[in-house]
Amino acid sequence: MAHQILPVTATPEERNEIAAFLAGFVRAGGLLKPRPGDDTPSKWLDRMRWWWDENPACRPGSPRGFLLRNDDAEVVGFSGLIPFPYESAGEPVPALVTTSFFVEESHRSAVMGLIARQRELGRKFHIVDGSASPEMRRLLERLGYEAGGLRAQYFFPTRRLGGFPAHALLLARGWTFPVASSDEVADFRLVTHPSEWHEPAPKGERGIRLDLHNGSLSWLVRSGSEPRRFFGLVDSEDKPVARALGVYKRHAGLLSCHLLDHRDFHSGGAGLSLLIGKILRTQGDEGLDPATSLVILSRFGHHTSLGMPGHPAGSNLFFHLPPSLQGVEKECLPIEGDLVLL
Missing domain, CATH: 3.40.630.30 (Gcn5-related N-acetyltransferase (GNAT))
Structure with a gap:
């Protein structure tokens, strides 16, 4: 035929x-x-x-x-x-x-x-x-x-699922990492719309990575069938500290927020700890859906996050590089692929 x-x-x-x-x-x-x-x-x-x-x-x-x-x-x-x-x-x-x-x-x-x-x-x-x-x-x-390589997940229970006592148990297993306290995040502000966010310019380092800016972040927030929310953390001078795109999924009756795209701009590498600490304490129109039981962050690579290995998880991520980029290291993120746009 x-x-x-x-x-x-x-x-x-x-x-x-x-x-x-x-x-x-x-x-x-x-x-x-x-x-x-x-x-x-x-x-x-x-x-x-x-x-x-x-x-x-x-x-x-x-x-x-x-x-x-x-x-x-x-x-x-x-x-x-x-x-x-x-x-x-x-x-x-x-x-x-x-x-x-x-x-x-x-x-x-x-x-x-x-x-x-x-x-x-x-x-x-x-x-x-x-x-x-x-x-x-x-x-x-x-x-x-x-x-894409090894993927690990880090779990952060909200008060609906035991809150910080449950987080301490997961910390002992290495399936999460420490989050900032309420005092540590008091002077930081959570923004939930990309229009309020000013993405720092790429540092010009050699390496292949997603290049998301206000327009593409807004597009990802508006697209896809699953509800989602942008989370950006800024300091007292409105300088960006960290950001993430959270996609809500329901499994076995529990609502979880999966942080699929994330960036840490903190000079000491504590941005995601600060961001998640703020997210867990900010619910409703200004933050996390109050029905959420669990916040989940995924990352690729052999490295740990704040010294914790995370829970091993499978991955379906594959990629091909053109001849001009062969040998260049690629950064992988859980948001990569089409699932976020279905």
């Missing part, structure tokens, strides 16, 4: 086709663990708006993905791409996040063609896959993608 692999143009007509295909793929049982709304075209149209229309990193010529069409020009496969802002040594790094690689079972023979088109982009773009299935992980490893 002949197939056509075409770049996504993202016209309104094409988006409707893509949305209908993706929702139908899910309804037919093609996705192992569907999310709420995955089986409705309107949800996919929302996602495409987040990926391509409201995304400050997506420009007129940015790749948006590929369509697989059969002999009758019907959509039988989709491989989406989301432009994302990265930098190295103060210079922008062209980057794409893969999303929603769906191909009908009867057309799986064309999968490698879609992969080949993505690999062509890898000559110029840093490519990130943050939600690879087990099958895709094995394929990415064969294609030379690098794994």
Whole structure:
């Protein structure tokens, strides 16, 4: 059977086709663990708006993905791409996040063609896959993608889950780290909207990292299906100390706030301790959802956070570097990938 692999143009007509295909793929049982709304075209149209229309990193010529069409020009496969802002040594790094690689079972023979088109982009773009299935992980490893590495989680119970006595027990296990006291955070202020935040300029160090600024932070806060909140900590002179993007998730009846993107700007490395100490003590419109039982911070790498190893956790993060960036160290964060934009 002949197939056509075409770049996504993202016209309104094409988006409707893509949305209908993706929702139908899910309804037919093609996705192992569907999310709420995955089986409705309107949800996919929302996602495409987040990926391509409201995304400050997506420009007129940015790749948006590929369509697989059969002999009758019907959509039988989709491989989406989301432009994302990265930098190295103060210079922008062209980057794409893969999303929603769906191909009908009867057309799986064309999968490698879609992969080949993505690999062509890898000559110029840093490519990130943050939600690879087990099958895709094995394929990415064969294609030379690098794994994000070790991930650890740190748990901070709110008063609903035992508060600071429970935190002390987790501290003894090494599954959390010390947070600042109420006296230590008294002179700091929590801001919950990126418009109130002034991101420090990158230091110009060589290394590949996310380059989020007010526009892209606002985009991430507005996008995605799960509720979320920006947390920024400033000192008495309104200088930035640390920030994080918290995404709320509910599991086994408990609401948790996952700090997926975080930066520490404190000269002594205590910014996240101060930020989390302030978050735990600030609830409601000015801070944490009062129904939250647990704040969870994740990080990648072999290092510890304030001397604590954290709780080991799995990771689906893989990435590819273009030839011009081979050998350059990449900083990995839990926010990387498409899950925050679904």
